[in-house]
Amino acid sequence: MNKEIRIAVIGLGYVGLPLARLFSTRYPTVGFDLNQSRVDQLMRGHDATLEVEDALLQAALESGFTCTTDLEAIRGCNFYVVAVPTPVDRNNNPDLRPLYGASETVGKVIAPGDIVVYESTVYPGVTEEECLPVVEKVSGLKYNIDFFAGYSPERINPGDKEHTVEKIRKVTSGSTPETGTLVDAVYASVIEAGTHLAPTIRVAEAAKVIENSQRDINIAFVNELAKIFNKMGIDTQDVLEAAGTKWNFLPFKPGLVGGHCIGVDPFYLAQAAQRYGYNPEIILAGRRMNDSMGGYVADEVMKLMLKKGIQVLGSELLVLGFTFKENCPDVRNTRVIDIVHTMQSYFVNVTICDPLADPGIALHEYGVELHNTLPARRFDAVILAVAHDAFISLDLSTLTNGKSVVYDVKGVLEKRADGKL
Numbered sequence: 001m002n003k004e005i006r007i008a009v010i011g012l013g014y015v016g017l018p019l020a021r022l023f024s025t026r027y028p029t030v031g032f033d034l035n036q037s038r039v040d041q042l043m044r045g046h047d048a049t050l051e052v053e054d055a056l057l058q059a060a061l062e063s064g065f066t067c068t069t070d071l072e073a074i075r076g077c078n079f080y081v082v083a084v085p086t087p088v089d090r091n092n093n094p095d096l097r098p099l100y101g102a103s104e105t106v107g108k109v110i111a112p113g114d115i116v117v118y119e120s121t122v123y124p125g126v127t128e129e130e131c132l133p134v135v136e137k138v139s140g141l142k143y144n145i146d147f148f149a150g151y152s153p154e155r156i157n158p159g160d161k162e163h164t165v166e167k168i169r170k171v172t173s174g175s176t177p178e179t180g181t182l183v184d185a186v187y188a189s190v191i192e193a194g195t196h197l198a199p200t201i202r203v204a205e206a207a208k209v210i211e212n213s214q215r216d217i218n219i220a221f222v223n224e225l226a227k228i229f230n231k232m233g234i235d236t237q238d239v240l241e242a243a244g245t246k247w248n249f250l251p252f253k254p255g256l257v258g259g260h261c262i263g264v265d266p267f268y269l270a271q272a273a274q275r276y277g278y279n280p281e282i283i284l285a286g287r288r289m290n291d292s293m294g295g296y297v298a299d300e301v302m303k304l305m306l307k308k309g310i311q312v313l314g315s316e317l318l319v320l321g322f323t324f325k326e327n328c329p330d331v332r333n334t335r336v337i338d339i340v341h342t343m344q345s346y347f348v349n350v351t352i353c354d355p356l357a358d359p360g361i362a363l364h365e366y367g368v369e370l371h372n373t374l375p376a377r378r379f380d381a382v383i384l385a386v387a388h389d390a391f392i393s394l395d396l397s398t399l400t401n402g403k404s405v406v407y408d409v410k411g412v413l414e415k416r417a418d419g420k421l
Contacts, residue, residue: 005186008032008077008109010102012042012067014260014330015119015154016083018051018165022190023081024065030074031067032105042067048358050329051158075109079186080116082106082131083154085260087333092267092287094123096130103131107138110147115174117150117183121212121265123272124205127151128175149175150183151201153208158259159328169193173204209272212265213283218252219262220286223293226254230300237411255410256297256335256385257290258324263333294338297409301381302346304405310380313347318379318399321386322354322362322370326410329356336385337366351375355390374399381405387412 009020012033020031045058084098174180184197198204226236273280324334362370378401387410
């Protein structure tokens, strides 16, 4: 298998690059991406997403791994892996355009006997009903006659240096039993945690789309509890700590839910259900709850400011963190922007600080100015929106003016003896 398999990974983002780097330890591997600046950066040995350490990437490059925008460079491969984003549009409908584009790319280079495996999160049926017909049309080859397919959903957890790609068990599948066995063997040869061969591609697709939907619903439940306990004057973190003493209590915490997975995947599952005439009440209710949290946080901060006699109009607010999760530079679908927009609607002057996020991307994608270092001044209110390690031990007294409001979205800051932040 080492001598026969030649791998091309289409899409070198948070999912594709770690996987391509891992495959390169066992097989000749080429990474393909349309973004020339991204490819140039990777070929210099640096990954701006911070998912692959520079030392690992540089070692892979020295061993023969290469990244390219040249289609001809992947023509000689026979095992194609598609790892492009699957976002939603402004109406929360699945946007399959990146998948269509990647399928066209594969169709231009795939040869008889080759295999294409999709990793992008989709609803059941997308691989065989949407993607593979594109490969067929462009290549002129017939699916399951001339070429074969598989689906192995990504399980990358951005920013997590413990559960890296090789340490997370991988679900695999194939369009025929023989293909499934081969796909599973290729992944099993590099995934330390092992693999699970699903019986069909549709089963593997469904397994992936429910993983993050389940997390979304659980977080929505805790967010609703936080709203309830807030009205009761009870500290939600104290409640969760007490409840967590039971062996089977699930340790979810309230907060903002964004990113390219948990804040998106439920919409893929919901649309699939609606196609079959079922309206998914719990899934969409969870989405509504979690999408409301940014505005809720902003409203709560405004109320606290008024209670302290702080003039909201023209006040100064510092938002700590802008990425969608802690210790990760990814700002895709960040819900911190909801806090920013809501506070700006009250004519509050908002300053955003995040040591990991790219200011250029924040400006381009969200139209906001972002600082990587803390400003040397004091604020009327501070919101800890993202629990980056750099913020946990921060001396907030250097940022507040004595009566400022400090709002800890993630519940990670230490309290004083009187229970206040």
